[in-house]
Amino acid sequence: AQSVTQLDSQVPVFEEAPVELRCNYSSSVSVYLFWYVQYPNQGLQLLLKYLSGSTLVKGINGFEAEFNKSQTSFHLRKPSVHISDTAEYFCAVSGTGTASKLTFGTGTRLQVTL
Protein backbone atom coordinates (compact mmCIF):
# COMPACT_ATOMS: atom_id res chain seq x y z
CA ALA A 1 0.00 0.00 0.00
CA GLN A 2 1.04 3.56 -0.60
CA SER A 3 0.49 6.77 1.35
CA VAL A 4 0.99 10.45 0.63
CA THR A 5 1.73 13.31 2.99
CA GLN A 6 1.25 16.91 2.01
CA LEU A 7 3.00 18.80 4.74
CA ASP A 8 1.25 22.14 4.34
CA SER A 9 -2.52 22.52 4.41
CA GLN A 10 -2.28 26.17 3.30
CA VAL A 11 0.40 28.19 1.55
CA PRO A 12 -0.08 31.96 1.23
CA VAL A 13 2.12 33.72 -1.33
CA PHE A 14 2.28 37.07 -3.09
CA GLU A 15 1.79 37.32 -6.83
CA GLU A 16 4.98 36.89 -8.88
CA ALA A 17 6.75 35.17 -5.97
CA PRO A 18 8.04 31.59 -6.29
CA VAL A 19 6.25 28.76 -4.55
CA GLU A 20 6.95 25.16 -3.54
CA LEU A 21 4.25 22.75 -2.43
CA ARG A 22 5.66 19.77 -0.60
CA CYS A 23 4.71 16.14 -1.08
CA ASN A 24 6.24 13.04 0.47
CA TYR A 25 5.16 9.50 -0.19
CA SER A 26 5.61 6.08 1.33
CA SER A 27 5.65 2.86 -0.65
CA SER A 28 7.24 -0.57 -0.61
CA VAL A 29 7.13 -0.81 -4.41
CA SER A 30 7.95 1.38 -7.38
CA VAL A 31 5.56 4.28 -7.83
CA TYR A 32 4.03 6.68 -10.27
CA LEU A 33 3.41 10.20 -8.97
CA PHE A 34 0.89 12.85 -9.92
CA TRP A 35 -0.12 16.42 -9.11
CA TYR A 36 -3.71 17.52 -9.64
CA VAL A 37 -5.25 20.99 -9.27
CA GLN A 38 -8.79 21.77 -8.16
CA TYR A 39 -10.39 25.18 -8.65
CA PRO A 40 -13.34 26.07 -6.36
CA ASN A 41 -16.40 23.85 -6.80
CA GLN A 42 -14.87 21.98 -9.70
CA GLY A 43 -13.33 18.61 -10.36
CA LEU A 44 -9.61 17.91 -10.46
CA GLN A 45 -7.35 18.46 -13.44
CA LEU A 46 -3.99 16.79 -14.02
CA LEU A 47 -1.03 19.18 -13.74
CA LEU A 48 1.79 16.72 -14.33
CA LYS A 49 2.89 13.14 -13.75
CA TYR A 50 6.08 11.17 -13.22
CA LEU A 51 6.15 7.68 -14.67
CA SER A 52 9.83 7.12 -15.47
CA GLY A 53 12.85 8.81 -17.01
CA SER A 54 13.89 12.35 -16.16
CA THR A 55 13.21 13.21 -12.54
CA LEU A 56 12.26 16.77 -13.44
CA VAL A 57 8.76 16.84 -14.86
CA LYS A 58 7.17 19.85 -16.49
CA GLY A 59 3.43 20.35 -16.50
CA ILE A 60 0.79 22.81 -17.52
CA ASN A 61 0.53 26.43 -16.37
CA GLY A 62 4.29 26.71 -15.78
CA PHE A 63 4.44 24.17 -12.95
CA GLU A 64 7.17 21.58 -12.54
CA ALA A 65 7.99 18.87 -10.02
CA GLU A 66 11.07 16.88 -9.15
CA PHE A 67 11.03 13.22 -8.18
CA ASN A 68 13.56 12.47 -5.44
CA LYS A 69 13.66 8.76 -4.75
CA SER A 70 16.11 8.93 -1.84
CA GLN A 71 13.96 11.48 -0.03
CA THR A 72 10.67 9.95 -1.26
CA SER A 73 9.48 13.38 -2.32
CA PHE A 74 7.74 14.93 -5.30
CA HIS A 75 7.58 18.67 -4.57
CA LEU A 76 5.71 20.99 -6.92
CA ARG A 77 7.26 24.33 -7.88
CA LYS A 78 6.49 27.43 -9.87
CA PRO A 79 8.98 30.30 -10.25
CA SER A 80 6.36 33.06 -10.41
CA VAL A 81 2.73 32.58 -9.41
CA HIS A 82 -0.36 34.42 -10.64
CA ILE A 83 -3.63 35.22 -8.93
CA SER A 84 -5.23 32.60 -11.16
CA ASP A 85 -3.09 29.89 -9.54
CA THR A 86 -5.19 30.15 -6.37
CA ALA A 87 -6.58 26.64 -5.96
CA GLU A 88 -6.25 23.37 -4.07
CA TYR A 89 -3.38 21.13 -5.15
CA PHE A 90 -3.35 17.37 -4.59
CA CYS A 91 -0.39 15.03 -4.74
CA ALA A 92 -1.20 11.41 -5.59
CA VAL A 93 0.69 8.13 -5.81
CA SER A 94 0.04 4.74 -7.32
CA GLY A 95 1.97 1.52 -7.65
CA THR A 96 3.16 0.52 -11.11
CA GLY A 97 1.06 -2.62 -11.37
CA THR A 98 -2.02 -2.64 -13.59
CA ALA A 99 -4.30 -3.19 -10.62
CA SER A 100 -2.88 -0.29 -8.64
CA LYS A 101 -5.14 2.30 -7.13
CA LEU A 102 -4.45 6.00 -6.84
CA THR A 103 -3.97 7.38 -3.32
CA PHE A 104 -4.43 11.11 -2.81
CA GLY A 105 -2.89 13.42 -0.25
CA THR A 106 -5.05 15.73 1.83
CA GLY A 107 -4.36 18.74 -0.38
CA THR A 108 -2.61 22.09 -0.10
CA ARG A 109 -4.56 25.28 -0.51
CA LEU A 110 -2.46 27.84 -2.46
CA GLN A 111 -3.65 31.39 -1.85
CA VAL A 112 -2.08 34.01 -4.11
CA THR A 113 -2.57 37.66 -3.18
CA LEU A 114 -1.47 41.01 -4.62
Next chain:
Amino acid sequence: DGGITQSPKYLFRKEGQNVTLSCEQNLNHDAMYWYRQDPGQGLRLIYYSQIVNDFQKGDIAEGYSVSREKKESFPLTVTSAQKNPTAFYLCASTLQPGLATGELFFGEGSRLTVL
Protein backbone atom coordinates in the same frame (compact mmCIF):
# COMPACT_ATOMS: atom_id res chain seq x y z
CA ASP B 1 -16.88 18.55 -26.40
CA GLY B 2 -15.96 15.34 -24.65
CA GLY B 3 -16.14 15.16 -20.92
CA ILE B 4 -17.85 13.94 -17.79
CA THR B 5 -21.21 15.32 -16.72
CA GLN B 6 -22.38 15.00 -13.14
CA SER B 7 -25.86 15.90 -11.96
CA PRO B 8 -27.26 17.40 -9.92
CA LYS B 9 -24.60 19.92 -8.94
CA TYR B 10 -26.26 20.54 -5.57
CA LEU B 11 -28.61 18.19 -3.75
CA PHE B 12 -30.35 18.32 -0.40
CA ARG B 13 -31.67 15.22 1.27
CA LYS B 14 -33.53 14.42 4.44
CA GLU B 15 -32.14 11.77 6.74
CA GLY B 16 -33.33 8.30 5.85
CA GLN B 17 -33.73 9.00 2.13
CA ASN B 18 -31.75 7.36 -0.63
CA VAL B 19 -30.38 9.62 -3.36
CA THR B 20 -28.80 8.82 -6.72
CA LEU B 21 -26.03 10.90 -8.28
CA SER B 22 -25.67 10.73 -12.04
CA CYS B 23 -22.37 10.43 -13.92
CA GLU B 24 -22.22 10.29 -17.72
CA GLN B 25 -19.11 10.36 -19.93
CA ASN B 26 -18.71 10.66 -23.68
CA LEU B 27 -14.96 10.05 -23.71
CA ASN B 28 -15.36 6.36 -24.59
CA HIS B 29 -13.40 5.50 -21.45
CA ASP B 30 -13.52 1.96 -20.11
CA ALA B 31 -12.99 2.69 -16.42
CA MET B 32 -15.04 4.91 -14.13
CA TYR B 33 -14.65 5.89 -10.48
CA TRP B 34 -16.51 7.57 -7.65
CA TYR B 35 -14.64 9.58 -5.02
CA ARG B 36 -15.81 11.33 -1.90
CA GLN B 37 -14.13 14.59 -0.87
CA ASP B 38 -14.30 16.00 2.64
CA PRO B 39 -12.45 19.10 3.88
CA GLY B 40 -8.92 18.26 4.96
CA GLN B 41 -9.22 14.60 3.98
CA GLY B 42 -8.43 14.57 0.29
CA LEU B 43 -10.23 12.15 -2.01
CA ARG B 44 -11.32 8.69 -0.96
CA LEU B 45 -12.36 5.99 -3.41
CA ILE B 46 -15.92 4.68 -3.02
CA TYR B 47 -16.42 2.34 -6.01
CA TYR B 48 -14.83 1.76 -9.37
CA SER B 49 -15.73 -0.09 -12.54
CA GLN B 50 -13.27 -1.28 -15.16
CA ILE B 51 -15.83 -2.71 -17.57
CA VAL B 52 -19.56 -2.77 -18.16
CA ASN B 53 -21.54 -4.93 -15.73
CA ASP B 54 -18.61 -5.17 -13.32
CA PHE B 55 -17.55 -3.00 -10.38
CA GLN B 56 -15.44 -3.22 -7.24
CA LYS B 57 -15.58 -1.67 -3.80
CA GLY B 58 -13.10 1.04 -2.97
CA ASP B 59 -11.91 2.09 0.46
CA ILE B 60 -15.22 3.47 1.78
CA ALA B 61 -17.99 1.54 0.00
CA GLU B 62 -20.27 1.02 3.02
CA GLY B 63 -23.59 2.78 2.59
CA TYR B 64 -23.17 3.25 -1.17
CA SER B 65 -24.18 1.28 -4.24
CA VAL B 66 -23.45 1.57 -7.96
CA SER B 67 -24.36 0.04 -11.29
CA ARG B 68 -22.63 -0.04 -14.69
CA GLU B 69 -25.20 -1.11 -17.25
CA LYS B 70 -23.77 1.10 -19.99
CA LYS B 71 -20.22 2.13 -20.76
CA GLU B 72 -21.16 5.81 -20.59
CA SER B 73 -22.99 5.76 -17.26
CA PHE B 74 -21.96 5.02 -13.66
CA PRO B 75 -24.61 6.24 -11.19
CA LEU B 76 -23.96 6.29 -7.45
CA THR B 77 -26.68 5.75 -4.88
CA VAL B 78 -26.13 7.10 -1.40
CA THR B 79 -28.31 4.97 0.84
CA SER B 80 -29.79 5.67 4.24
CA ALA B 81 -27.16 3.32 5.65
CA GLN B 82 -24.43 5.89 4.99
CA LYS B 83 -23.92 7.49 8.39
CA ASN B 84 -22.39 10.77 7.28
CA PRO B 85 -23.34 11.41 3.65
CA THR B 86 -22.82 15.18 3.51
CA ALA B 87 -19.84 15.62 1.17
CA PHE B 88 -18.64 16.58 -2.29
CA TYR B 89 -18.80 13.63 -4.69
CA LEU B 90 -16.57 13.38 -7.73
CA CYS B 91 -16.89 11.03 -10.68
CA ALA B 92 -13.85 10.27 -12.81
CA SER B 93 -12.81 8.09 -15.72
CA THR B 94 -9.70 6.73 -17.42
CA LEU B 95 -9.24 5.45 -20.95
CA GLN B 96 -8.18 2.00 -19.87
CA PRO B 97 -8.61 -0.01 -16.69
CA GLY B 98 -5.82 0.46 -14.19
CA LEU B 99 -4.94 3.82 -12.78
CA ALA B 100 -1.20 3.38 -12.82
CA THR B 101 -0.25 5.40 -15.88
CA GLY B 102 -3.50 6.90 -16.96
CA GLU B 103 -4.81 10.38 -16.39
CA LEU B 104 -8.00 10.65 -14.39
CA PHE B 105 -10.62 12.90 -15.99
CA PHE B 106 -13.02 14.38 -13.46
CA GLY B 107 -16.52 15.74 -13.57
CA GLU B 108 -17.38 18.99 -11.79
CA GLY B 109 -18.80 17.22 -8.78
CA SER B 110 -22.06 16.94 -6.88
CA ARG B 111 -22.43 18.51 -3.46
CA LEU B 112 -24.80 16.53 -1.23
CA THR B 113 -26.13 18.02 1.98
CA VAL B 114 -28.21 16.03 4.43
CA LEU B 115 -30.62 18.16 6.43
